[in-house]
Amino acid sequence: MEYYLCRTSMHIGIYFGDFRPEAGGGYTYVADLLGAFVEMAAGSEHYYVMLCDPAAAQAIRLRVNVPNVTVVPVASPSKPAIWLVGLKYFSPLFRWVWRRRGAVERAARCHDVQLLWFVGVGAYECPDMPYVATLWDLQHRLQPFFPEVSAAGLWDKREQFYSHFLRRAAYCLTGTEIGKREIQYLYQVAEQRVRILPLPTPKFALEAAPSVVDVRNRFGIDKGYIFYPAQFWPHKNHANLILALKWLKEQRGLEIALALCGSDKGNLSFVKRFTEQQGMIDRVHFLGFVSDEELIVLYRQAVALTFVTYFGPDNIPPLEAFALGCPVIASAVEGAREQYGDAVVPVDPSDPEDIGQAIWNVHSDTKLREKLVEAGFERARKWTSVDYVRRIFMLFDEFAAVRRNWL
Numbered sequence: 001m002e003y004y005l006c007r008t009s010m011h012i013g014i015y016f017g018d019f020r021p022e023a024g025g026g027y028t029y030v031a032d033l034l035g036a037f038v039e040m041a042a043g044s045e046h047y048y049v050m051l052c053d054p055a056a057a058q059a060i061r062l063r064v065n066v067p068n069v070t071v072v073p074v075a076s077p078s079k080p081a082i083w084l085v086g087l088k089y090f091s092p093l094f095r096w097v098w099r100r101r102g103a104v105e106r107a108a109r110c111h112d113v114q115l116l117w118f119v120g121v122g123a124y125e126c127p128d129m130p131y132v133a134t135l136w137d138l139q140h141r142l143q144p145f146f147p148e149v150s151a152a153g154l155w156d157k158r159e160q161f162y163s164h165f166l167r168r169a170a171y172c173l174t175g176t177e178i179g180k181r182e183i184q185y186l187y188q189v190a191e192q193r194v195r196i197l198p199l200p201t202p203k204f205a206l207e208a209a210p211s212v213v214d215v216r217n218r219f220g221i222d223k224g225y226i227f228y229p230a231q232f233w234p235h236k237n238h239a240n241l242i243l244a245l246k247w248l249k250e251q252r253g254l255e256i257a258l259a260l261c262g263s264d265k266g267n268l269s270f271v272k273r274f275t276e277q278q279g280m281i282d283r284v285h286f287l288g289f290v291s292d293e294e295l296i297v298l299y300r301q302a303v304a305l306t307f308v309t310y311f312g313p314d315n316i317p318p319l320e321a322f323a324l325g326c327p328v329i330a331s332a333v334e335g336a337r338e339q340y341g342d343a344v345v346p347v348d349p350s351d352p353e354d355i356g357q358a359i360w361n362v363h364s365d366t367k368l369r370e371k372l373v374e375a376g377f378e379r380a381r382k383w384t385s386v387d388y389v390r391r392i393f394m395l396f397d398e399f400a401a402v403r404r405n406w407l
Contacts, residue, residue: 012114208323226329227298329344
């Protein structure tokens with residue numbers, strides 16, 4: 001008797017969500033995966049439908065020049081429309097009565113998509129078709145006191161959505177073992193449907209060329225500085241970092257500067273007031289949104305990246321710092337060691353003295369700096385966007401054997 005493997009090609013939809021530089025680390029991640037996908041798509045037996053915001057469609061078409069890829073613009077819904085879709089996840093009765101499909105699902109079905117991958121974190125609908133859900137964190141369950149995951153009904157909205165979105169997914173993707181355990185424990189998703197794909201090191205950092213940009217002069221930084229690229233959310237923990245800076249000045253006599261960049265998410269005015277109240281306004285530089293070239297130099301010239309966020313386990317800035325030779329001090333959140341290994345100095349994000357002492361150690365210990373830089377370079381090259389997309393293609397092939405069983 002002869003046996004053979006019947007391979008089946010699928011129409012696979014890829015939804016990019018919030019594809020804007022202002023989206024921060026999420027944009028870096030999605031843009032990198034797009035680049036790797038463009039390089040590798042022609043070697044795949046599947047047909048791809050790339051669903052994206054109309055504003056990004058033309059730019060993506062110019063990058064994608066392979067016969068098995070189609071770019072389809074999908075207009076982002078208005079806020080009232082998103083809230084209307086959200087009602088489906090609060091009320092079983094409403095879900096039964098109101099059967100209108102969301103914009104992403106409608107576009108996917110028009111192009112005969114058989115499996116839909118939500119690449120970024122901008123999903124707002126739970127389609128009635130097989131899909132892959134990408135998840136960065138479930139902090140609304142783990143730290144529900146932060147307003148950005150709880151205020152004005154947001155906690156209820158996130159909880160009701162995720163309880164459907166994750167449970168209904170064919171696969172859930174997360175970057176660490178702790179992330180996998182959280183999905184299984186909090187939403188009772190079967191273990192075999194949760195897959196670990198670590199966040200890839202951003203390509204722009206891995207391939208960064210030397211730069212002549214004078215960021216110190218451009219931003220008025222007149223001394224050694226620590227660097228923290230983070231949008232201004234409360235969970236980014238700027239206050240405790242500023243207190244650590246104050247502790248260094250008072251207890252160690254070290255007057256080091258702090259360079260902050262990132263978009264305002266409603267907390268910037270508070271951080272500025274707090275800085276003034278602590279008498280540290282002359283030491284803290286608010287840079288706003290910076291270009292990639294400026295970002296690269298800011299990393300390379302910093303004493304250290306001080307990544308003191310409360311959220312995790314998946315974060316991108318430490319990976320950027322690793323690739324650019326910048327020592328990293330990072331919060332010891334759940335899953336951090338799994339993501340970073342021994343390439344960071346871990347700190348308690350709630351303890352300004354612990355953060356300050358770590359900064360002092362990195363600043364004053366040349367051997368420690370060299371050790372961190374070497375370990376960072378090694379970690380940065382372990383897992384790239386090409387590795388990530390290759391694993392995704394393997395997942396698509398795996399599901400194709402299941403999906404061949406119905407029209």
